[in-house]
């Protein structure tokens with residue numbers, strides 16, 4: 597089967613323009629991604645070459661540091677449009693592996709009714725693309741474009757697509773703040789756990805709506821970190837929640853995004869919002885171990901851990917203590933965890 601992979605901006609100047617990548621991947625082409633001249637699905641408009649592949653402009657967000665995050669976390673004051681924020685989680689293996697467990701069935705059920713076999717779908721911030729390939733199966737006669745603003749996660753997404761036997765997916769390098777697509781290009785624009793990482797989610801939602809045709813849909817799902825609660829209660833997990841939320845806010849983002857979606861959609865010019873919510877739970881041996889051990893790792897070996905120390909939100913010793921708390925929670929057969937996702941669905945008029 598023919599697989600389409602596309603990098604709208606290629607990796608020329610990758611040292612500067614790849615903002616979320618890992619150090620060891622910055623020197624060459626991303627694994628599993630064929631870097632081709634822009635190649636577009638026939639029903640998509642041509643990208644409007646708005647990405648700055650020189651690494652000097654807004655799309656790059658400036659120089660990346662050793663963990664691949666943009667230094668200072670911001671575009672330069674002279675940049676007219678912000679296109680990249682500091683990504684709190686980072687794309688290190690412990691975070692990406694957790695995200696790769698997600699499926700369209702779990703994470704896009706609230707939008708299932710508006711996706712038709714022929715739908716043209718934009719998956720904003722597709723991450724490792726495990727949801728993207730599920731959307732592609734739903735839109736079996738349509739097409740899904742998964743975008744990420746740069747870095748090795750593009751290669752991870754391409755690997756997922758290659759392994760999934762779906763021919764109707766394009767992985768492209770782009771930021772939600774400046775989508776390289778024309779007005780009305782898609783039937784559905786979807787973003788899962790992305791707005792919580794953005795310093796300007798309203799602009800992002802407005803931009804998603806711009807590329808959706810009248811009558812199409814914008815669908816966004818985000819968690820609400822304040823609702824993340826464990827049994828038994830744990831001093832370390834309580835402290836983890838505090839540290840995570842503080843780091844996220846330091847990055848200019850809203851960790852409790854789920855509860856903000858309704859207002860953000862309205863502010864973005866989408867007044868007819870259908871809100872729903874889902875409780876995510878971890879209590880089986882497998883899910884409890886995975887969630888607890890994954891967060892133990894993430895507290896030690898990801899950009900989040902690095903940022904927590906760098907911003908003065910936690911010491912390294914404290915992170916070790918929090919990680920031990922997560923492992924103890926995961927090893928308790930009585931342990932349980934839950935949190936709320938907010939889900940917003942709105943038709944573009």
Ligand SMILES: C[S@@+](CC[C@H](N)C(=O)[O-])C[C@H]1O[C@@H](n2cnc3c(N)ncnc32)[C@H](O)[C@@H]1O
Pocket residue numbers: 616679680681683685695696698720721722723724725726727743744745749770771772773787788789790793
């Ligand atoms: C928590 S991950 C979610 C990944 C995927 N949607 C999922 O749920 O598995 C958030 C993703 O949003 C991406 N992201 C951050 N800023 C973005 C931007 N300006 N435009 C598009 N994606 C962005 C990050 O790189 C990251 O991969």
